[in-house]
Amino acid sequence: MIGEPTNFVHTAHVGSGDLFTGMNSAPAYHLILEGILILWIIRLLFSKTYKLQDRSDLTEKEKEELIEEWQPEPLVPPISKDHPSLNYDVVTGPPSHKIIVNGKECINFASFNFLGLLDNERVKSKALSSLKKYGVGTCGPRGFYGTFDVHLELEERLAKFMRTEEAIIYSYGFATIASAIPAYSKRGDIIFVDEAACFSIQKGLQASRSFIKYFKHNDMEDLERLLKEQEIEDQKNPRKARVIRRFIVVEGLYINTADICPLPELLKLKYKYKVRIFLEESMSFGVLGEHGRGVTEHFGVNIDDIDLISANMENAVASIGGFCCGRSFVIDHQRLSGQGYCFSASLPPMLAAAAIEALNIMEEDPGSYRTSANTSTKHYKGKSNLPPFSMKMKNQCYIKINVMTPGLKVVGEPFAPALHLQLENSTGSRTNDLKLLRAIVDYSLDRQIALTLARYLEKEERFLPPPSIRVVVTVEQTQEEIEKAAQCIQEAALKILK
The missing domain is CATH 3.90.1150.10 (Aspartate Aminotransferase, domain 1)
Incomplete structure (x- = not known):
């Protein structure tokens, strides 16, 4: 019993010695940094978070004058009445x-009702019968009780019509390509885009946060110049280059210029520089090609050479929404990463049924709605007038x-x-x-x-x-x-x- 306090004192003495020994052996900068941190903590504990200003240099009359003179800024900029x-x-x-x-x-x-299906009696009748069966809307995204049998049927029909493995539909045409681009291209990736790209593509580029490089409209020499510059950059840092994805985004038929993309030349550059091609076909779907499959059919290229095709159903099909089609592993990725697909209420069933009927009409007698655009090109070749x-x-x-x-x-x-x-x-x-x-x-x-x-x-x-x-x-x-x-x-x- 007598020895216990002695042991206690001895233990404490040894601990204090170790503490001082540790402090002596520690680097000087380490002790200075700890001292500064301790002083900063003490200052934070005892300092006030704010200081009240007890006095004002303005008189009551001056305050009233300032209040009267103050004019709030308008919520919107002024617009003339003839805007x-x-x-x-x-x-x-x-x-x-x-x-x-x-x-x-x-x-x-003025309306993009290219094939005249908006007022087609068969399409309206099909939409009406679907309305009586399903009601107006789905009130939910595709992944949350928003998938109806007509949605799956429409996706299957679109894939079959375009001769691709799979298709996915969106409930809003503008959001289709704007959701598809950021689903694949992320921060650090590189996208080569035509200067004449439509506004929905621009919003998709913005959402992707990728590095954007614009090339002159339909200028393949300018595009190849950018691709060569990127190839040189990749050679400087091969390790970084292996994880960077590269895309070319173009429109089949440009809405802002009404001309067509040189798809065969784009495919040559794709395989030469190992990039992926996204093709937006809202203006060419249902219009170009013998059966209306768009610019790929117009040029006679293999549709599998295109990594992703996007189009809305609000022009030729005279419905609402849009779709993407391509290989199954590409399309399935959008079902978990396409923002417009995951977070928007799905396409109303009546409009999906209307789109299916429009496809039926397009497939039954394609010659009554279009001829091969190649024929028109030959017909106008050599003309010198406007x-x-x-x-x-x-x-x-x-x-x-x-x-x-x-x-x-x-x-x-x-x-x-x-x-x-x-x-x-x-x-x-x-x-x-x-x-x-x-x-x-x-x-x-x-x-x-x-x-x-x-x-x-x-x-x-x-x-x-x-x-x-x-x-x-x-x-x-x-x-x-x-x-x-x-x-x-x-x-x-x-x-x-x-």
């Missing part, structure tokens, strides 16, 4: 072949009409379903150019020809296209109606652009 967004045309009824605009019946040259705007008729003929009016030019391929009328010479002001084109639209509207200006989010577009009037041609328009529209545009241009 196009505040003066819109009101459409009554479905935007089919004949359209009611501001109470006046007009021939519709680019035409044309339509594909049910009798498999193209009707060619040139706008010979000075002051206007037609931009686009002869077989494009939507072309652009631009000013030959700009006034130097985008606002003034839009006013002139709007005057032509109004002149045509008064004469029962419905046209529209091409709209853009000017502050968000990466490469803002020049102002234009978009002219949409469909299988429903007759030769007389197209001639009437051409005559009307010529009269308007002569009167307004003189």
